[in-house]
Structures are given as structure tokens and as C-alpha cells.
Amino acid sequence: MEAHATLTSPGTIENRSLRGQVLGFNLIWGVVGGIVGYIVGHWIGTKIGNNIAAQSGSDQDDVAIFLGMLVGTFGFLGGLGFFAYPLQRMRGLPATLREREEIGRWRYFRLCTDHKVVGIQYLVAVLFFFFVAGFNAMMIRGELTSDNATVINSGNYLTLVGLHGTMMLMMMSAGVLGPLGNYLVPLMIGARRMAFPRIEALTLWLTVLAGVVLLSAIALGGFPTGWTGYAPLSDQARGGIDAYLFSFALIGISLALVGINVMTTVVTMRAPGMTWNRIPIFVWGLTTTSILAVLAAPVLAAAIIMAALDRTADTSFFLSSQGGSPFLWNNLFWFFGHPEVYILALPGFGIVLEILPVFARKPLWGYRLAVAGMFGVALLSFMVWQHHLFVSGINANLRPFYMFTTELISVPTGLIFLNAMGTLWKARIRFTVPMLFSLAFFFNFLIGGISGVFLSDVPSDVTTHGSYFVMAHFHYTIMGGLVFALMAGLYYWLPKITGLKMSERLGKLHFWTMFVFFNTTFFPLFAAGLLGMPRRVSSYNPSLHTLNVFVSVSAFCLGASMLILLVNMVWSLILKREKEVANPWEALSLEWQLPSPVPVYNFEEIPVINSGPYDYGVPDRVPIADLEPTVTGTEVGT
Amino acid sequence: MSAAAAPGGTGAGFGEPRHGARIAVAWAILTVIAVPLVIWVAGPHIPPYSGHSTQSSDQHTVNVVLLTAAVPVIALIWVYFGYAISVFRQRGPEIVDGPPLTADPRIQITWLVVTSVMVLALAVYGTIGLYNDSHGAGGGQGPNPLSTPPAGSTPLQVQVIGQQWLWTFRYPGYGGVETATLEIPANRWVAFHVTSLDVDHSFWAYELGVKADAIPGSDNVAYVKATNTGQFQVRCAELCGLWHGHMNSYGRVVNAGAFSSWIAARQQQYSAITKTLPPYSKVYYPDPIRRAG
Numbered sequence: 001m002e003a004h005a006t007l008t009s010p011g012t013i014e015n016r017s018l019r020g021q022v023l024g025f026n027l028i029w030g031v032v033g034g035i036v037g038y039i040v041g042h043w044i045g046t047k048i049g050n051n052i053a054a055q056s057g058s059d060q061d062d063v064a065i066f067l068g069m070l071v072g073t074f075g076f077l078g079g080l081g082f083f084a085y086p087l088q089r090m091r092g093l094p095a096t097l098r099e100r101e102e103i104g105r106w107r108y109f110r111l112c113t114d115h116k117v118v119g120i121q122y123l124v125a126v127l128f129f130f131f132v133a134g135f136n137a138m139m140i141r142g143e144l145t146s147d148n149a150t151v152i153n154s155g156n157y158l159t160l161v162g163l164h165g166t167m168m169l170m171m172m173s174a175g176v177l178g179p180l181g182n183y184l185v186p187l188m189i190g191a192r193r194m195a196f197p198r199i200e201a202l203t204l205w206l207t208v209l210a211g212v213v214l215l216s217a218i219a220l221g222g223f224p225t226g227w228t229g230y231a232p233l234s235d236q237a238r239g240g241i242d243a244y245l246f247s248f249a250l251i252g253i254s255l256a257l258v259g260i261n262v263m264t265t266v267v268t269m270r271a272p273g274m275t276w277n278r279i280p281i282f283v284w285g286l287t288t289t290s291i292l293a294v295l296a297a298p299v300l301a302a303a304i305i306m307a308a309l310d311r312t313a314d315t316s317f318f319l320s321s322q323g324g325s326p327f328l329w330n331n332l333f334w335f336f337g338h339p340e341v342y343i344l345a346l347p348g349f350g351i352v353l354e355i356l357p358v359f360a361r362k363p364l365w366g367y368r369l370a371v372a373g374m375f376g377v378a379l380l381s382f383m384v385w386q387h388h389l390f391v392s393g394i395n396a397n398l399r400p401f402y403m404f405t406t407e408l409i410s411v412p413t414g415l416i417f418l419n420a421m422g423t424l425w426k427a428r429i430r431f432t433v434p435m436l437f438s439l440a441f442f443f444n445f446l447i448g449g450i451s452g453v454f455l456s457d458v459p460s461d462v463t464t465h466g467s468y469f470v471m472a473h474f475h476y477t478i479m480g481g482l483v484f485a486l487m488a489g490l491y492y493w494l495p496k497i498t499g500l501k502m503s504e505r506l507g508k509l510h511f512w513t514m515f516v517f518f519n520t521t522f523f524p525l526f527a528a529g530l531l532g533m534p535r536r537v538s539s540y541n542p543s544l545h546t547l548n549v550f551v552s553v554s555a556f557c558l559g560a561s562m563l564i565l566l567v568n569m570v571w572s573l574i575l576k577r578e579k580e581v582a583n584p585w586e587a588l589s590l591e592w593q594l595p596s597p598v599p600v601y602n603f604e605e606i607p608v609i610n611s612g613p614y615d616y617g618v619p620d621r622v623p624i625a626d627l628e629p630t631v632t633g634t635e636v637g638t
Numbered sequence: 639m640s641a642a643a644a645p646g647g648t649g650a651g652f653g654e655p656r657h658g659a660r661i662a663v664a665w666a667i668l669t670v671i672a673v674p675l676v677i678w679v680a681g682p683h684i685p686p687y688s689g690h691s692t693q694s695s696d697q698h699t700v701n702v703v704l705l706t707a708a709v710p711v712i713a714l715i716w717v718y719f720g721y722a723i724s725v726f727r728q729r730g731p732e733i734v735d736g737p738p739l740t741a742d743p744r745i746q747i748t749w750l751v752v753t754s755v756m757v758l759a760l761a762v763y764g765t766i767g768l769y770n771d772s773h774g775a776g777g778g779q780g781p782n783p784l785s786t787p788p789a790g791s792t793p794l795q796v797q798v799i800g801q802q803w804l805w806t807f808r809y810p811g812y813g814g815v816e817t818a819t820l821e822i823p824a825n826r827w828v829a830f831h832v833t834s835l836d837v838d839h840s841f842w843a844y845e846l847g848v849k850a851d852a853i854p855g856s857d858n859v860a861y862v863k864a865t866n867t868g869q870f871q872v873r874c875a876e877l878c879g880l881w882h883g884h885m886n887s888y889g890r891v892v893n894a895g896a897f898s899s900w901i902a903a904r905q906q907q908y909s910a911i912t913k914t915l916p917p918y919s920k921v922y923y924p925d926p927i928r929r930a931g
Contacts (some may be wrong), residue, residue, distance in 0.1 A: 226878045232854055233837040233879055320855025321923040326838055327853070360726075361734060366741035391840065393780035393832075393858030394849040399768060414753045417715065418746070424722035426657070427736045431727070439723065441661040446715050450708045453760065459700045459767035459775035462693070462849045463686045466875035506679050530685040530701075532844040534875045537883030541871070581745055586733050617735035 014226070014342050021106040024635035025081025028109075030205070037075025041344025042068035052314065060239040060635055062312045065220065069213060069246045074579045075208055080111045082202065097197055102599070109203070111198035116598055118204050120497065122265070125204070126171050129211040133167035134562060136160050147545045149538040156349035157538040159222030159240065166214055166227040166244060170251045172482055173340060174207050176347030177258050177293070179287045180489050182577060183497060187591035187598060188280045189609045190271025190625065195264035196257075203254040210250035226335070226536055230316030231329035242311065243592040245304050252301040252336075255343070259293030262286050271625070273609030276503035280589050280613045281370055285350015288374040289343050292381060296339035303332035334385035342381040344478050346374055348445075348485030349416050352438040355492055358587045359435035363614040366421025369415050377410030380405060390461050399458050410449060414589040417442065432501050433507035433562035436499070440515050444480025448473060451526060469529025475522045487514070495580040498573050513561035521554040589613035590624055605629055642723070660889035661721050668713045676706050685849050688868065690891075693776030693865040696846030699773075700767055753791075778832060778850025778858040781920070787861055793827035796820070797918070800832070800852035802840030803881035805872055814918040815905045820872060820889035823897035824864045832858040833921050840876035843889060845869075851876055864891040 022028075030069065040335050044063030052063065074443055077083070089095065097113055108124075116561050128563065140160050143152045152160065182200055186193055194200045221238035229248075266279070266287050279287075306317040307329065316322035318329045349370075357364045359422075364370065383405045390399060422441055451473040454460045464470060491507055526548055531538050531547075540548065572578070583592040594602065607625040615621045639714055681702045688695035713830070728734055773785040787793050797808040798820075808816045820843075821923075822828045832841045833851035842849045850860040874885035890899065905912075916922060 035817060066790070084702070088821055096643065149883070154883065158877070158880065158882070191760060224877070226877050228877075230838050230877065233877070236837060236879070269704065320921075321852075325855065327856070360736060361728070362736040363738050364738070365739065366746060369741060369746055389851075391777040391849045391860075392853060393778040393856055396774070396779040396782075397784050400761070400765040402663050403764045404757075407764075408759045409754045411750065411757055412747070418749045421715075421722070422739070422741055422745070424719070424726060427722065427726045428728040428734045429723065429726055429889050430733070439719065446712065452714060453708065454701065454704055457700060457760065457764040457767070458777060459764065459772070460704060461695050462777040463697050463701075463844075463847055465777075465849055532842075532871060532872055534842065534883075536877045539883040615738070617738040619738075636772070 004636055007076070019108075021104075024110070025084065026106070027080065029079035029081075030063060031079070033075030033079030033083070034072045035075075035208070037078075037332045038068040038072035040075075041071030042550045049312075052287075052312075055467065056353075060221070062239065062242055062308075065239050065498070066246065066308060066312060069242070073133045073209060075204065077202070079174060080205055082111060082198075082205075085198065096129055097193070101430075103117060109202050113193075113201050114429045114600065115116075115182045115186050115197065115200060116497075116600075116602075118200050119179050119181075120180035122174070122182060122204050122207070123180075123497075125208045125211065126175050129167055129171040130175070131173065131562070131566070132215070133164050133452065134559060136164035136167070138556060138559045141552040143538055144540075144548050145552045146177040147540050147542045147548070151199065152538070154538055155222055155224065156226040158226070158536065159218065161536050162223050162226050162244065163214065163217065166248065168478075169227050169340065169344075170210060170214065170247065171207075172342045172478065172486075173255060173293075174251070174258065174628060175205075175482070175486055176351065176489065177262065177286060177289060178204065178207060178344075180282075180351075180486075180493060181239075181258070181262055181347075184493065184591055185265055185283055185286060186269065187594060187602060188283050188589060188613075189269060190590055190603065190609060191265065191269035191275050192602045192606070193269075194261050195269055196261045199257050199261050202257045206254040208252065210247040213243050213250065214247035215243075217247075229307065229329075230318075230333075231307065231310075232331075234307055235319065242308070245308050247309075249301050249304045249308075252297040252304065255559075256295040256297040256301075257293045259290035259297070262290040266290075270351045271607050271609050272604075272629075273539040273625070277367070277608075278609055280354055280611040281364060282350040282354035282365065284371050284374055285346050285348075285353070288345045288378040289350075292339040292343050292346070292378055295382070296336045296343070298337035298578075299332055300340075303329060303336070306332075327389075327392070330389055330392065330394075331385070334388045335382075337379045337388065338385040339378075341477070342377055342475070342480045343511070348482040349377075350376060350440060351485040351489040351492075352441045353416065353423075354589075355434050355438045355488055356420055357614045357616060358492075358585050358589075359430045359432055359438075360423050360427035361430075361616045362423055362425075362427045363418065363427070363612075363616055363618065366415075366419050367614070370419045373412040373415030374387060376415070377409060380409045380412065384409065387456055387461075390458050391465050403456055403458055407453060410453065415451060417446070432491075432509055433502070433504060434488040434492035434585075436508070436511045436515075437484050437491065440511070441481060441488065442607065443515075444476055444484060446468045446520070447523070448476030448480055451476065464529055466530035466534055468533045468535060470526035471535050472522045475525075480518060484514075484518075486510075490565075492570075492593075493583070494573070495584055496549075496591060496596050496598070499580060500573050500574045501576075501580040501584075503568050503576075506564055506571065510561060510564040510568060514558065517554050517558040521551055521558050524551050524554075588624055589614055589622075593623070593625060593627060605625065657725065661717055665710075665714050665717045667841065668717060669710045672709045672713060672734075673706055677702060677711055680705075686845070689866055690845040690868070691776070691847055691865055693772045693861075694845060695711070695865070696767065696770070696772040696775055697847045700764075703763070704760075707756075708907050711756075722888055734845075737887045739904065776847040776849065776860055776862055778860045781857045781859065782860070786830075787827040787863070791827045793829040794822065794860065795829050795831065796822065798832045798841045798850075798852065799828050799922070800841060800874065800878070800885075801833060801835040802837065802879055803874070803885040805841070805887060808918065809901060810918045811858070812901050812905055814911060814915065815901070815908050815912050816915055817904050817908070819887065821888065821897060821900050822862075822864060823894045824867050824891050826894065827861060827863050830860045831920065832860065835922055835924050837878050839874045839878045839885070842871075842873045842875040844871045844873060846891075849875060855921050855923065867891045867893055895919045 016281040042064045043065030049063035050062035217240035220240040222242035309315040316324040386402045657744040686694040688698040729804045832850040832852045848860045
């Protein structure tokens with residue numbers, strides 16, 4: 001293969017001139033292409049929409065909006081240069097990974113296929129949208145300090161709720177797979193790149209675009225449906241729902257592609273000696289997540305196409321008055337939506353189980369059991385979706401089945417707890433910032449899991465369904481679980497990614513404030529739900545006013561605590577820039593054996609792996625890998 | 639890096655303390671203290687409160703049972719993690735490796751068996767709760783309920799119609815009269831037939847422990863037997879658009895005599911309007927209104 005030669009030789013690295021950087025494909029031209037594409041698509045769509053009765057009767061032409069977004073997407077990708085390479089190949093030019101072979105800051109604003117650059121681009125994008133969505137949450141909590149809609153009117157309130165939910169779900173499902181997955185998977189399995197470098201770049205820019213498109217819902221009149229987009233309501237809503245549908249479809253495509261990329265990388269790109277039982281548990285977490293993403297996200301995309309057709313071409317998939325069924329959307333959505341919940345959980349399991357052995361200085365207890373647990377969660381997550389429809393009246397006779405499968409998921413999840421407990425047994429725990437976040441993960445996830453048992457039990461669920469109890473439950477699992485794990489991962493791996501020290505003091509301040517205020521924010525909401533407060537309301541029973549004010553104040557403190565992370569990143573990584581040693585945690589896994597920051601080609605020679613990554617305390621331990629194997633460089637890497 | 643630290647180095651001269659026994663004792667003590675507290679002190683305060691209906695009493699019991707069952711689990715995890723964090727910690731900047739323990743298969747199998755048995759017990763308990771004398775636990779069971787009130791109890795049929803953003807209630811047994819307020823008799827089975835005219839709603843009679851989604855084109859039946867007279871809240875529990883948060887009202891449980899006179903008065907009051915209503919049907923299909931704003 002021609003491509004192979006360029007890949008294995010860390011040869012020429014380009015540093016293009018400033019003029020070449022500006023005039024070549026980059027983000028600026030991507031934005032220009034996106035805007036021009038939107039205008040062109042919108043104009044064509046107007047011509048078509050004028051001939052459709054349902055569209056011409058409305059002040060918003062959904063055909064034009066969808067076509068604008070579609071053409072805009074291609075314009076954006078074209079401006080970034082995604083079509084240059086396929087066109088070159090069609091003209092018979094040789095295969096390269098040219099987009100990768102350059103250095104300098106500009107590559108962060110361009111299509112770059114270096115998995116480490118993409119990882120950092122992903123991290124910045126995901127954190128940006130994470131903070132936008134977090135700010136939405138602050139506004140929601142601000143409004144809820146009053147028991148009646150006051151500052152924010154009902155329509156804007158619902159848009160905020162929908163934006164917060166959708167943005168968080170979208171960005172957090174890419175939140176570990178994208179930044180940490182792309183950056184670390186090749187390093188952890190001894191590869192020089194991901195299997196599909198251009199797909200990896202594509203997923204990033206689709207994610208960025210999805211975030212922007214979702215925000216454009218504000219300009220299109222908002223959307224009232226929350227992140228679930230239930231059908232007859234989505235059909236009735238104004239143009240903002242088009243942005244919701246389109247951005248969710250983009251994320252669906254992006255997620256499926258990330259999944260394919262990670263799975264293929266793990267299966268085919270492992271270094272010699274990286275056998276299945278030596279793969280770091282974090283990589284297993286991402287692999288199982290990828291399986292879920294590949295199987296679930298296309299269902300979402302299909303459902304979204306149906307919803308979009310209902311809105312544009314007057315089909316009636318979800319309209320009961322014309323032969324469709326709202327249940328169809330509910331089923332398709334949750335068939336994606338519940339695996340999605342575990343797309344948000346499994347990377348967290350992977351991160352905390354990766355970090356625990358390092359700071360417990362002990363081998364991961366029950367490695368195979370942990371892998372089995374992750375696969376068990378992945379498998380079962382496709383069999384539980386109707387617990388979201390327990391009181392909807394659909395298939396009431398299947399409720400015991402879904403109750404059973406839902407409760408069954410706690411068995412493989414419980415294995416993760418057992419792994420952690422075994423790893424901590426007689427350990428030498430160091431309370432670094434990543435370890436604190438990892439331990440807090442188990443505290444929070446326990447509460448999330450136990451509350452999940454209440455929700456899975458139908459008689460109990462009748463009261464808690466659709467109430468703040470549910471809301472508290474999934475914040476305990478997603479924020480208390482995944483976000484805490486993500487923070488652990490950031491504090492753990494950022495020194496490797498940047499080569500710089502993170503402030504320990506600010507990190508601990510961030511941890512303690514986040515841990516305390518997270519719990520004071522969400523624990524009272526279990527009570528709010530049990531006392532009869534439905535989700536997604538801006539006015540509630542005045543008897544719950546004190547409780548809500550308390551929660552809001554806690555939430556503001558939680559928001560302030562998240563700002564400490566930003567302050568820490570700015571202070572440590574931009575202002576102070578204190579160099580960190582290559583392996584500050586003295587971890588044994590492969591990625592820490594590389595210099596920081598990691599060189600462009602990761603490994604001079606493809607390493608030969610000698611042992612598993614968790615041999616802490618093992619007598620006569622051998623180094624995990626031979627980084628300069630005596631075999632010739634061109635032979636390995638397959 | 640000190641690779642070969644002796645396992646259990648701290649108490650080398652005196653023998654390792656029996657960590658497992660300490661954890662077991664602490665767990666047992668905590669559980670023995672916490673379980674009665676949960677049942678008798680916290681228990682009565684866990685919503686939904688019992689006494690309003692068979693269903694809410696049932697749900698209350700379920701919540702207390704589940705919380706009680708959760709106590710040993712939470713206690714085990716907390717005691718274990720708390721113990722590990724405080725005892726197995728490395729003081730000082732030194733990095734010392736712990737003992738390279740391997741996972742004992744007996745522990746793994748025991749854990750798997752115990753958690754599986756607990757899950758099975760929970761699932762059986764939950765299933766019983768669906769088919770016992772609360773007949774569906776107050777949840778919507780769809781058009782063909784599996785668990786119905788005992789034969790001969792002749793439930794009062796009440797159709798609950800959700801629309802943006804109000805509830806109306808139709809009594810097919812009383813000439814199909816439609817009211818804006820809900821009244822039901824105490825100590826008699828009531829069958830709510832929940833449906834919607836436009837988008838998804840969810841009928842939530844909080845104190846009664848009833849929740850059933852109102853979905854256009856669907857007849858969702860939920861049973862309740864109110865056991866006490868009094869007022870209860872009616873809310874919408876499924877996001878239905880702009881005024882979702884305001885889609886609430888109150889209903890009343892009254893005794894049988896008061897209900898008869900109330901419904902008779904409504905029949906008379908609304909007789910002119912009732913004639914103009916569409917004939918009683920399990921579901922209604924109004925023209926879809928697009929882009930309602």
C-alpha cells in the first residue's frame with residue numbers, strides 16, 4: 001500500500017507559510033461556505049416549499065430551513081477541505097495523509113487528521129458547548145427561584161430546557177469518545193493513528209456544526225419539546241425544532257462514525273503483544289461505548305428523517321389523526337435513547353477503573369470481570385427502552401419484562417463497584433485530584449443507581465415518572481457519573497496532553513466545591529419529585545418554593561465551581577506553563593511511557609508490548625513495552 | 639518507584655489487622671441502626687402518602703420497602719469505601735506499591751449470585767405490585783388492561799381528555815356530560831380513560847397515585863380506588879408545550895351521595911352543551927393544528 005510508507009516514516013513535516021495557511025482550506029472558509037450554502041439551500045427550498053400547501057401557509061418554510069442546513073453543512077465541510085482529498089484521488093493522485101503532516105498553531109483551525117490535534121480540538125469544542133449548556137442550566141435555575149414564570153417567559157423557558165438537555169446530551173456523548181478517545185486510544189494500544197483519520201476529523205467538525213446548528217434554534221423561534229422531541233408536539237412547533245432535528249441527526253452520524261473508527265482502531269491497529277487481555281480498561285470502556293453508538297445512533301437518524309418528513313412533506317408517521325402513531329417516535333427515540341444513556345455511562349466506568357489502579361498502586365482487581373460487566377451493560381441496554389413508557393399504556397403486559405431487564409442492568413453495573421472495591425483493598429491510596437473525582441464517581445453513581453431501582457419498579461415509578469425524581473436520578477448518573485469521571489480524566493491526562501502541570505490546589509478546590517454543591521443541588525430534587533413537581537415546568541406548587549430556592553443557590557455555586565476548572569486551565573496551561581515530567585503519576589500504562597507532549601508520530605518504532613498495564617506491585621515486573629524493538633520498523637504496525 | 643513493597647507492610651510486626659471483620663461489624667451495626675430508622679422514623683414521611691387511595695398506599699409501601707432494601711447496599715458501599723479511604727491510604731509523598739492481589743473467583747461468583755438474587759427478588763416484588771389488589775398500581779395500562787378491579791365492582795367510568803393546556807372530564811355513564819372539574823366518589827373503583835386531543839400529555843392525580851399518559855389516538859386506562867374524601871392535585875407530567883407548567887387543577891373525592899347530587903347538577907347545568915359535543919368515543923381525532931406557536 002502506498003499510504004503505508006508515508007505513515008510509518010516520521011519524515012517530512014510541513015510548516016506552511018502564513019499566506020498559505022490563510023488562503024488554504026481552514027475554519028474561516030468553512031464558516032463562509034456554511035453561510036453561503038445555507039443561503040443557497042434556503043433559496044432553493046423556498047422555491048420548492050411554495051408548492052407545498054402546508055409550507056406556503058406558514059411564515060416559516062421548513063423545506064427551506066432543512067435544505068439550507070443541508071447545503072450549508074456541505075459548504076462548511078467543503079470550506080474546511082473535506083472534498084479536496086477525494087477529488088484528488090479521483091484524479092489519480094497517490095494516497096497520503098497530507099493533512100496531518102504539519103505543525104504550528106494553525107492546524108488547530110483546519111482539517112487536521114492528527115488524532116492528537118483532533119483530540120484537543122474536540123476537547124475545546126466540547127468544553128465550549130458544555131459551558132454554554134451549563135449557562136442555560138443557570139438561567140433555568142434562576143427562573144425557578146420563583147414559583148411562577150417571571151423573568152423568562154414560558155416559551156423561552158422551554159427553549160432553555162430543550163437547549164440545555166439536547167446540548168448536554170449531544171456534547172457529553174461525544175465528551176469522552178471525542179477528546180480522550182481520539183487522543184488516547186492510539187497511544188494506549190501502541191498505534192500511530194486512528195484507523196480512519198479523515199473520518200475522525202469529520203466527526204469532530206460535524207460535532208462542532210451540530211452545536212452551532214442547535215444554537216440556531218434560538219433564532220428560528222426556539223423549540224418546546226425538550227431533548228426528547230416527542231412527536232405531535234414537534235410537529236406543531238416552530239422552526240426551532242428543525243434545528244433540533246438537524247443537529248441531532250448530525251450528532252447521530254458523528255457518533256456512529258466515531259464508533260466505527262474506535263472499534264476498527266482497537267481491532268486492527270494494536271501493537272504486537274497488545275493482546276485482548278492487555279488492553280487498558282479505558283479502551284474497553286470506549287469499545288463497548290462504540291458498539292452502542294454504532295447500533296443505536298442510526299435508529300435516531302432514521303427517526304429524525306421521519307420527523308423531518310412529517311414536517312416538510314406532510315407525511316404522517318407520528319400523526320394519529322392520519323394513521324400514524326406518536327408511540328412510533330417514542331419507541332424509536334428511546335431505542336436510541338436508552339443505549340445513549342449508557343454511551344454516557346460506559347466511558348465513565350472506563351476512566352475511573354483506569355485511574356483507580358494508578359493511585360491505589362495495585363493491579364485492577366478482576367479485569368476480565370470488568371470487561372464482562374461493560375459488555376453486559378452494553379447488551380442489556382438495548383432491552384430496556386420501554387421503561388421510559390411505563391405509564392404510556394403501550395404494551396402494559398410487557399411491563400414486568402422491562403422491569404426485570406432494567407433491574408438486571410444493576411448486576412453488570414454492580415461488577416464495576418466490585419472491581420473498584422477489590423482494587424482499593426489493602427491499597428496505597430494517594431488522594432490526587434483525579435483520584436478524588438474517581439472516588440466521588442462511586443459515591444454519586446451509587447445514589448444514581450439506587451434511585452434507578454425505584455424508577456424501574458413500576459408501582460413506585462407511577463408517582464416518580466416524569467417528575468423531578470427522574471431528573472435528579474439522571475443527573476446523578478450523568479453528571480455525578482460521567483462528568484465527574486470526565487473531570488478525573490482531564491486532571492489525569494491533561495499533563496500528558498499538554499506537557500504542563502495543572503494546579504493541584506485549584507484542582508482540589510474545584511473538586512470539593514463541585515462534589516458538595518453537586519449533591520446539595522440534586523439530592524433535594526429527589527424530594528421535589530416525590531412531592532409532586534413535574535419536570536420541565538417554570539411554575540410549580542408554592543409549597544415547594546423554599547426547596548427550589550435552596551436548589552437554585554446550590555446550582556449557582558455548582559456553576560461557579562465549574563468556573564474553577566476554567567480558571568485552572570487558563571492559569572496552568574496558558575499563563576503559568578510550568579513543565580510537567582513525562583510520567584508525573586508514575587503510571588505503568590503505555591501512554592505515560594511517551595514524552596510529553598507526545599511527538600507527532602507517537603512512537604519512533606511501533607512498540608512491542610510485554611505486559612498488561614496494571615502490574616503495580618508485581619514482583620520482577622517488566623516494562624510494559626519495548627519502545628525501541630529490534631525488529632525492523634517497516635514490518636510492524638499492522 | 640519501590641516495586642517490591644511487602645504486602646501489608648504497615649502492621650508487619652503485629653500482624654495485619656482483620657480489615658474484613660472490621661468492615662463486616664461496622665456494616666452490620668450501621669444496617670441494624672439504619673433499617674429501623676428508615677422504616678419507622680423516615681418511612682411515614684416518604685411520599686406518596688398513604689391513606690388517599692389503595693394505589694397511593696401501595697406505592698408508599700413499595701417506596702418504604704425499596705428504601706429499606708437499599709439500606710444494606712448503601713451501607714456496605716459507604717462503609718467499605720470509607721474504611722478503604724481512611725485505612726488504606728498512603729501518607730507522605732512517597733509512592734509505594736500495594737500487594738498485587740488477584741481477583742478471587744469465589745468473591746466474584748458470590749457477588750454475582752447475591753446481586754442476581756436481589757434483582758430477581760425486586761422484579762418479582764414489582765410484578766406482584768402490578769397484579770395485586772391495586773390493579774395496575776394506578777399506572778396507565780393501555781386500552782386492554784391486564785389487571786382489572788374484581789368482578790361485580792362496576793367501576794365508575796371517567797374519561798380524562800387532555801388538550802393544550804387544560805383537562806376536561808367526561809362521564810359516559812351520565813349522558814356523556816363533560817366537566818372542567820373532576821369529582822369522584824370515595825370507596826368505589828374508578829376507571830380513568832385517558833386520551834388527548836392534540837399532543838402527548840400525562841394525567842397525574844398526585845395524591846391518588848395515578849399517572850397515565852394522554853396520547854392522541856390512544857385510550858389509556860388506569861384504575862383507582864380512593865379511600866378518603868378530600869382534594870387532590872391534577873397535573874400534567876409530560877411536556878406538552880408552552881403552558882405545560884400551568885396545566886394543573888384540583889379534583890375532589892367526595893362520598894357517594896355527594897357525588898350523585900354533584901353529577902346530577904352538572905347534567906342539568908350542561909345539558910345544552912352536552913348535546914353539541916361529539917358522541918362519546920374512546921378517542922377523538924380533531925383536525926391537526928400545525929404551527930400553534
